Amino acid sequence: MSVKIEDLTVTFRNGVTAVNHVNLNITNGIYGLLGENGAGKTTLMRVLTTVLKPASGKVSLDGILYQEGNYEKIQRKIGYLPQEIDLYSSLTVRECLEYMGDLSGIDKEICRKRIDYYLEKTSLAAHQKKKMKQLSGGMKRRAGLVQALLNEPDFLIIDEPTTGLDPEERIHIRNLLVDFSENRTVLFSTHVVEDLATTCSRLAVMKKGSFLYAGSVRELIEKANGHTWLCSVADERQVRELEKQYPITSKQYLDGTLQVKLLSESKPPIGCTQTSTSLEDAYIYLMNQNQ
Numbered sequence: 001m002s003v004k005i006e007d008l009t010v011t012f013r014n015g016v017t018a019v020n021h022v023n024l025n026i027t028n029g030i031y032g033l034l035g036e037n038g039a040g041k042t043t044l045m046r047v048l049t050t051v052l053k054p055a056s057g058k059v060s061l062d063g064i065l066y067q068e069g070n071y072e073k074i075q076r077k078i079g080y081l082p083q084e085i086d087l088y089s090s091l092t093v094r095e096c097l098e099y100m101g102d103l104s105g106i107d108k109e110i111c112r113k114r115i116d117y118y119l120e121k122t123s124l125a126a127h128q129k130k131k132m133k134q135l136s137g138g139m140k141r142r143a144g145l146v147q148a149l150l151n152e153p154d155f156l157i158i159d160e161p162t163t164g165l166d167p168e169e170r171i172h173i174r175n176l177l178v179d180f181s182e183n184r185t186v187l188f189s190t191h192v193v194e195d196l197a198t199t200c201s202r203l204a205v206m207k208k209g210s211f212l213y214a215g216s217v218r219e220l221i222e223k224a225n226g227h228t229w230l231c232s233v234a235d236e237r238q239v240r241e242l243e244k245q246y247p248i249t250s251k252q253y254l255d256g257t258l259q260v261k262l263l264s265e266s267k268p269p270i271g272c273t274q275t276s277t278s279l280e281d282a283y284i285y286l287m288n289q290n291q
């Protein structure tokens with residue numbers, strides 16, 4: 001499964017260009033999508049789900065062009081978990097998923113088996129008789145993900161799937177997505193950098209409708225390697241001084257000493273040592289280079 005985006009632009013009626021002449025190739029596996037609020041990630045995902053039509057440019061899924069006459073065929077290959085999802089609140093989890101499966105035209109018996117499997121995988125099996133409105137935020141998110149997985153899509157598009165999940169469930173969902181992506185394509189948008197660091201090998205970083213970076217996670221980290229410093233500072237006042245000059249990616253008291261991790265091209269003129277670069281550091285480094 002491959003998705004090809006060529007010179008894609010999306011402009012809303014109010015004149016906002018949310019996606020601006022972007023190009024991207026997404027192949028098998030999990031592909032991460034990162035970016036600040038309002039960068040254009042959701043807009044791009046809505047185009048890929050066929051909900052939104054682009055102003056210009058081309059998108060294709062395994063060679064099938066996004067255009068009138070092809071949308072139904074494309075939609076059958078796609079699963080989508082939007083940022084906000086309000087499933088039928090007065091149905092039970094199971095009824096709701098069966099109904100969603102029905103709407104997608106999935107054979108009833110196959111659908112029942114898949115619901116059993118994914119409820120188990122998302123730790124929702126024990127809650128399947130609860131009404132949707134009785135679920136916690138994290139449970140609703142997981143039910144939404146099951147809904148997106150039900151037709152076992154070739155291309156799964158997920159917007160913040162781990163929002164509101166406790167640490168254990170977040171790990172379960174990440175592992176489920178990695179298993180699911182074995183022969184499929186998953187576009188995974190999130191603000192939780194750790195989720196991408198532990199699941200995907202490739203990602204794109206968006207800012208103001210364009211890609212600042214598209215490529216391997218390793219190469220993005222390599223860009224910031226050698227520019228990440230761990231410094232021991234005397235007090236908050238010194239931290240405030242440092243903040244004026246450098247992006248600071250972490251700050252914590254360790255054994256009574258205040259330590260900050262900062263990004264700088266060369267060694268800052270205070271006591272510090274070079275330290276390892278995380279994906280989060282590399283993201284901040286990239287964003288600061290492109291201010």
Ligand SMILES: Nc1ncnc2c1ncn2[C@@H]1O[C@H](COP(=O)(O)OP(=O)(O)OP(=O)(O)O)[C@@H](O)[C@H]1O
Pocket residue numbers: 012013014016017018035036037038039040041042043044
């Ligand atoms: N329906 C719309 N009409 C007009 N402008 C819109 C519409 N939807 C989004 N926008 C604008 O397009 C830009 C991109 O929004 P989008 O929701 O794609 O960003 P995002 O990267 O998903 O942000 P977030 O991380 O906050 O979810 C923003 O400036 C937003 O205000």
